[in-house]
Amino acid sequence: MTAVHVTPTEGVDQPTVLPASRRDVVLSYIALTKPRIIELLLLTTVPVMFLAAQDVPPLWLVVATVVGGTLSAGSANALNCVVDADIDQLMRRTSRRPLPRHQVSTNGALYFGLALGVVSTVWLWTLVNPLSAMLALAANVFYVIGYTMILKRRTTQNIVWGGAAGCFPALIGWTAVTNELAWAPVVLFMVVFFWTPPHFWALAMRYREDYAAASVPMLPSVASSDEVSRQIVIYSWVMVATSLLLWPYTGWFYPAMAITLGIIFLIEAYDLRSRARDTEDLSIIKPMRLFHFSNxxxxxxxxxxxxxxxVK
Structure with missing residues (x-):
């Protein structure tokens, strides 16, 4: 996986910043792992461990799973930065990442990502269990190869299927506690799967010109806002319906929250749909409103x- 360096397009800020200290180098490598994305992944791992245990899971197991999951997600994100270095420098949203700014070498980022992948697999295999380790590795491989290398630049359905990689933490959290799969984590896997398109398409609407400049067929860059908002509403309904499939495995608190949150999400999705019907003006559509609520x-x-x- 060798990054292809493409001359930046006019109007895109492309500063070349060399690390001035060892601290800068460390921070640049940390930035490759995309910590903010990892935070969201961990939010879908730890709660599932409580659900699987039906109690407070052992602290050491939570720590081991969180560390292993962080290393695995960091590996996938760093390798994603290597593969996407050429288009990252064409997009305003990503042009300040370490590789476009030449803060980290391509080989350095590649070896770093691979090393994190190996360490995370060994860590989870040894301290958690082999099933969780294999699920984390599968998510890593699918994100880097399935999404980044195959789907992202070829189809408008890239984030629909590629987003499946971000669903694995729900499975990993469950198997870390039980060492087996079950229907409950599969339901939560599918919730994240159907949540990803509304979440990411709202963000992509905001940055649709970036994707167009990089020739990435993200749906908002090739379809009208009216069509994108229609798809968001469809996936939102499926997501909310799927979230209720967990009801037989819980008490009253989860379904009450799922219904309440689902209603609010659908209201936000329909509001976006209403604003996007007859305009392409992002100041009117306000897609980031749905994006922030989706988190x-x-x-x-x-x-x-x-x-x-x-809650009894």
Missing amino acids: AYLALLFVAAAIDPF
Whole structure:
């Protein structure tokens, strides 16, 4: 995986910043792992461990799973930065990442990502269990090869299928506790799967010109806002319906929260649909409103799953 360096397009800020100290180098490598994305992944891992245990899981197991999951997600994100270095420098949203700014060498980022992948697999295999390790490795491989290398630049359905990689933490959290798969984590896997398109397409609407400049066929860059918002509403309904499939495995608290959060999400999705019907003006459409709420929705839904066993 060798990054192809493409001359930046006019109007895109492309500063070349060399690390001035050892601290800068360390921070640049940390930036490759995309910590903010990892935070969201961990929010779908730890609560599932509480649900699986129907109690407070052992602290050492939570720590081991979180560390292993962080290393695995960091590996996938760093390798994603290597493969996407050429288009990252064409997009305003990503042009300040370490590789476009030449803060980290391509080989350095590649070896770093591979090393994190090996360490995370060994860590989870040894300290958690082999099943969790294999699930984390599968998510890593699918994200880098399936999404980044195959789907992202070829189809408008890239994030629909490629987003499946971000669903694995729900499975990993469950198997870390039980060492087996079950229907409950599969339901939560599917919730994240159907949540990803509304979440990411709202963000991509905001940065649709970036994707167009990089020739990435993200749906908002090739379809009208009216069509994108229609698809968001469809996936939102499926997501909310799927979230209720966990009801037979919980008490009353989770379904009450799932219904409440689902209603609010659908209201936000329909509001976006209404604003996007007859305009392409982002100041009117305000897609980031749904994007920000989608983060809160997922976090609160999974926290509700974690709290449910304690509410009688």
